[in-house]
Each structure stands twice: as structure tokens, then as C-alpha cells.
Amino acid sequence: MTESPGDTTTAESGAGAAPGAGIDGPLAFQDPAYREAVVDLLGAIAYGEISAFERLSEDGRLAPTLEDKVAIGSMATAEFAHVGPLLDRMSELGADPYAAMAPFRSAIDLFHEHTAPSDWYEGLIKAFVGDGLANDFYREIAAYLDTGTRDLILASLEDSGHSRFVIDxxxxxxxxxxxxxxxxxxxxxxxxxxxxxxxxxxxAERDALSALLAGGVDRPGLDLAAISRMFTRLTERHAERMAELGLDS
Incomplete structure (x- = not known):
């Protein structure tokens, strides 16, 4: 849900065009492995948005003022508004969107179980920092996809202008x-x-996503050095968000 100064960076910052910029969408989807990987990724993001909506709705009960309740409710609504286009795209690709989301329920639900906020401020930090980290990860992967899929994913991860509320x-x-x-x-x-x-x-648990990150003869991928740089960027963006909040990372 969040955007920090580095969020619009491509997966290999400073390298010019995004790694997947040259991938032809229709041609890419002739590859069943690529189609499966895209469906997997869309399923993960869609369930993440549903979970964010549920969590933010629950966090509204911790809000100290009516203004805060309305603000957190608006954040939840914005998250849920992203779900429809993702489900539609999975259906267009011939997949059952609910079956596509199912494999990710366990991992995402476990994350929320392990990071249940104890008060209003922990909930705000989670909405800004936790969701921001997840979104950064998906942006990194999206950089290796065809333009249409990448644009859809980036649109689903837009901030919707709520970051300022959390920071303040x-x-x-x-x-x-x-x-x-x-x-x-x-x-x-x-x-x-x-x-x-x-x-x-x-x-690691989804073979299609692992294969997507590895790349192929017709598209770029991530080697070990690139994966290391990716996680370095994720860490740096986390530090930027913490600094925006006035906190040490």
C-alpha cells in the first residue's frame, strides 16, 4: 500500500529499461510455464490484498478517534478495490482465481498470525512497513514480466494516498x-x-515462480548475485520507510 522514494525503481536499478520490458505478452503466454507463473503471482497478490482488507478492517476497532476509523476504513476499501481486476485477469488466462489464491493462504495467514499488532500504533506500522515490504517484493518480480501483466500488478500495489496519514x-x-x-x-x-x-x-514453495525468477532462453532472470541485490534493495527501502516514520531501522 505504500510508496517510498525508491519504490519506482526497476528490478536492476540503474540498468535502464526494466528487465522484462522487451517481453511480448501474447508470445510469452504461449509458454504454459510462463502462464502458470503469472497466475501464481496474481493469486498471491490477490490473496494478499484480501488479507490486508480484512486486517485493516479489524484494526479499525483499535482506532482512538472517529477520524482514525474513517481513515483506516478508507485504506481497507482501497486494498479491496484492487482485488477485482486481479481476479478478472486470472480468469482471462483460463485459471480459476480462487484455486490460484488457495496455495498462498497458509503463508500469508501465518505472517499475519505472527505479526498481530497489540495496539493502534503497531497496526499503523504494520500497514505502512509490512505491506510496503510485500509490495516491494512483488514489484521486483513484476519487472521480469510482460508489460501488460507488470502494469496490472503495479496498479494493484498503488498507495492510494494513505501513507501520509500513517506517517503523521x-x-x-x-x-x-x-x-x-x-x-x-x-x-x-x-x-x-x-x-x-x-x-x-x-x-521457494512454488515451482512456477522459482522458474520465472530463474528466467529462460527468451527472457531474463535472476542469478544469485541479482537475488542478493534484490534483497539489499528491499532492506534499503525498509530503512527509508522507517526513517519517514521517525524510527531507526
Whole structure:
């Protein structure tokens, strides 16, 4: 849901066009393995959006004011609005979107179980930092896809303008109680670890996604060095978000 200064970077920053910029969509989808990988990725993102909607709706009960309840409700609505186009695209590709989402329920639900916020401010940090990390990971993978799929994914990960609300609330709370900053900084680091674990699990457990990242004769992929650089970028963007909140990463 979030965008930091580095979020629009391509998967190989400084390399010019995105790695997948030259992939022809119709031709790519003639490859059953590519089609399966795209459906997998769309399924993961769609279920992530549904989970974000559910979690933000629940977090609304922790909101201290009516203004906060409305703001968090707007964030939840924006997340859910992204689901429809993803489901439609999976159907267009001949897949059952609900079957495509099913394999990712366990990993994503486990992440939310391990990172259930204990108060309003932990919920805000999770919405900004946790979702931001997941979105960065999907952006990285999207850079290796055909233009149409990449554009759809990037649109589903748009911030919708709610980041400012989270930043303002957290910074104001820390200014009023500086001790809160230490606890929230630790929480942010925990979210980072859990999010990276989830991202690695999702990529490793799905053969189609692993093959997509590896590339092929007709499209680029990620070698070990590129994967290392990708996780470095994820870590750097996390640090940027924490700094925006006034927290140490």
C-alpha cells in the first residue's frame, strides 16, 4: 500500500529499461510455464490484498478517534478495490482465481498470525512497513514480466494516498511520548524479518515462480548475485520507510 522514494525503481536499478520490458505478452503466454507463473503471482497478490482488507478492517476497532476509523476504513476499501481486476485477469488466462489464491493462504495467514499488532500504533506500522515490504517484493518480480501483466500488478500495489496519514499519526505519537519510538522501532525490525521470511517461502514453495525468477532462453532472470541485490534493495527501502516514520531501522 505504500510508496517510498525508491519504490519506482526497476528490478536492476540503474540498468535502464526494466528487465522484462522487451517481453511480448501474447508470445510469452504461449509458454504454459510462463502462464502458470503469472497466475501464481496474481493469486498471491490477490490473496494478499484480501488479507490486508480484512486486517485493516479489524484494526479499525483499535482506532482512538472517529477520524482514525474513517481513515483506516478508507485504506481497507482501497486494498479491496484492487482485488477485482486481479481476479478478472486470472480468469482471462483460463485459471480459476480462487484455486490460484488457495496455495498462498497458509503463508500469508501465518505472517499475519505472527505479526498481530497489540495496539493502534503497531497496526499503523504494520500497514505502512509490512505491506510496503510485500509490495516491494512483488514489484521486483513484476519487472521480469510482460508489460501488460507488470502494469496490472503495479496498479494493484498503488498507495492510494494513505501513507501520509500513517506517517503523521506515528510521528505525532512519538513526539508526545518518545519512549514509544523504541518499541515501534523493534516492531518494525520484527516485521522486516517476518516479511522477508514470507517472501522467500512463497518463492521457494512454488515451482512456477522459482522458474520465472530463474528466467529462460527468451527472457531474463535472476542469478544469485541479482537475488542478493534484490534483497539489499528491499532492506534499503525498509530503512527509508522507517526513517519517514521517525524510527531507526
Amino acid at each position: 499519526r506515528v510521528r505525532s505519537a512519538i513526539a508526545a511520548d518518545p519512549r514509544l519510538g523504541g518499541r515501534l522501532a523493534l516492531w518494525g525490525r520484527r516485521l522486516m524479518g517476518e516479511a522477508l521470511t514470507q517472501a522467500q517461502r512463497v518463492a
